Amino acid sequence: MKRLVIAAAVTAAACVFAAEKVAIKFVLPPPHSSGTPKEIKSDNLEPDPGPGKYRPPIMVPAGFDKKLTTEDTKVTTSEEAVTGENEYVVDGDKTPDATCMLQLPGGVQWVQLDLGAEKTVSAVCVWHDQGDDRVYKDVIVQLSNDEKFKEGVTTIFNNDHDNSSKVAKGADKEYRERNDGRPIDGKLTKARYVRCYSNGSSSEPVNNYIEIEVFGK
Numbered sequence: 001m002k003r004l005v006i007a008a009a010v011t012a013a014a015c016v017f018a019a020e021k022v023a024i025k026f027v028l029p030p031p032h033s034s035g036t037p038k039e040i041k042s043d044n045l046e047p048d049p050g051p052g053k054y055r056p057p058i059m060v061p062a063g064f065d066k067k068l069t070t071e072d073t074k075v076t077t078s079e080e081a082v083t084g085e086n087e088y089v090v091d092g093d094k095t096p097d098a099t100c101m102l103q104l105p106g107g108v109q110w111v112q113l114d115l116g117a118e119k120t121v122s123a124v125c126v127w128h129d130q131g132d133d134r135v136y137k138d139v140i141v142q143l144s145n146d147e148k149f150k151e152g153v154t155t156i157f158n159n160d161h162d163n164s165s166k167v168a169k170g171a172d173k174e175y176r177e178r179n180d181g182r183p184i185d186g187k188l189t190k191a192r193y194v195r196c197y198s199n200g201s202s203s204e205p206v207n208n209y210i211e212i213e214v215f216g217k
């Protein structure tokens, strides 16, 4: 009987160990002071958590919190940039400044990262542009092993509630850009490619990207 109890205790301890979770650590740029919040017309906007209040951390199994993107990560885009370089999206610089951003033309556009091989993705964080109080439209983040995103596509975020992007309809909320970007749970999806869509913002038709980080194993 005693042996059975010990065995049960060991099994329970092993389960706790296996389920140990750690928070993804995002390095944040300083908040941008934009003065009085703008009124943003949207029927799909999440409530503003308020200044200095961040979203709950993304918790992942220990070992799945490694940053997978580096300054050498290959970046491709749906169309040629208006200003900036593709590399700006993975250079680690999150300064909310026009000289540090990749700007794609207006309309539905995407930025795609190649992780080099299939990885288990635990989180993706996207910083568009927090230069003023704004909301990006039709933000969709997808993962796949197919470079063309035709097959085996997993959508981990989609706030295009009215399918104006014609990519897919989603149930997530629009959000105001802030210094904490938008951390998204990767749900431990196996994928080589990460594609981030947007369709302009409440401030301007173009699509700005400051940084995209991918975490996992």
Ligand SMILES: [Ca+2]
Residues within 6 Å of the ligand: 088, 089, 090, 091, 092, 093, 094, 095, 100, 210, 211
């Ligand atoms: Ca950058």
Ligand SMILES: [Ca+2]
Residues within 6 Å of the ligand: 137, 138, 159, 160, 161, 162, 163, 164, 165
């Ligand atoms: Ca939409």
